Amino acid sequence: MKIAVFAGSFDPFTFAHQDLVDRGLGLFDKIIIAIGVNSSKKGLLPLADREKGIKLLFEKYTNVEVQQFSGLTVNFCKRVGASYILRGLRNTDDFEFEKAIAQNNSLLAPTIETYFLMTKSGLAHISSTIVRDILSNGGDVSALVPEIILRVDRDSST
Template identity: 40%
Template sequence: MASIAVCPGSFDPVTLGHIDIITRGAAVFDKVIVAVLHNRNKQPMFSIEERVSLLQEATKDLPNVEIDSFNGLLIEYMKEKNANTIIRGLRAVSDFEYEMQAASINKKLGPNIETFFMMTNNHYSYLSSSIVKEVAKYNADVSDIVPEVVAKALKEKFQHTT
């Protein structure tokens, strides 16, 4: 049986930290589904379709990576995709408390599904999508912290909002 992992997130926008986790996950699992979630608690800068497209372009060289999107509970999505592992990146100790709670409830809802934590590469430990958007808003160069396609998309978004 193939090992299928899901790497969920809002990816608004995808950063090189995300790409690092996705790439490393793709080296461990037979298939990685990067699942863009619709988070009702957030007002995203990029639409679901834009985020999926940006991720497809940023991961096009990873043959065992698929990009998708979903609404609802992650565990239900996992079951639908016959996935057995959730991939989550940890940047700092502060991430761990939230991620531990999420992993615990996911284990309760899906006892056969495991959560696989990966420490973010030190080069990206300070990165978050929120920080990227804040820096890009002031027309600063973000080309060394996001994929090239994302840097272009951010520049275009902020040109239209100013």
């Protein structure tokens, strides 16, 4: 079984993230969306809300799991039996950054391969950093983030 890990902070999970998972399912039998826990970083959206929203978004998919993790992504891959890491690329800056990470991951875990998917046209402008800035300033992100993700955040803040 070809299992891939799609790791990130997903603060918040965007339409671009969703598209990568949907397209990745054509390559892999199972994708584990791994929400990285960094205790020194405080996210905009609570970790539990991120996990709940992503699980709701993919609840009808039997081949998508959502888990939290801390530490190295390659160590998480080993724990869950994944031989692949799925990453998205929006531009050349992403490529240079992700290439360095993939090369180091390859040194740490030679049996785990990184697959890059280019972001689809029309989604390349979406970044969680920009979405967080819009959200924190009261802007409308409905064209950038699935409604279910936004609804979980609103439900937990009331």
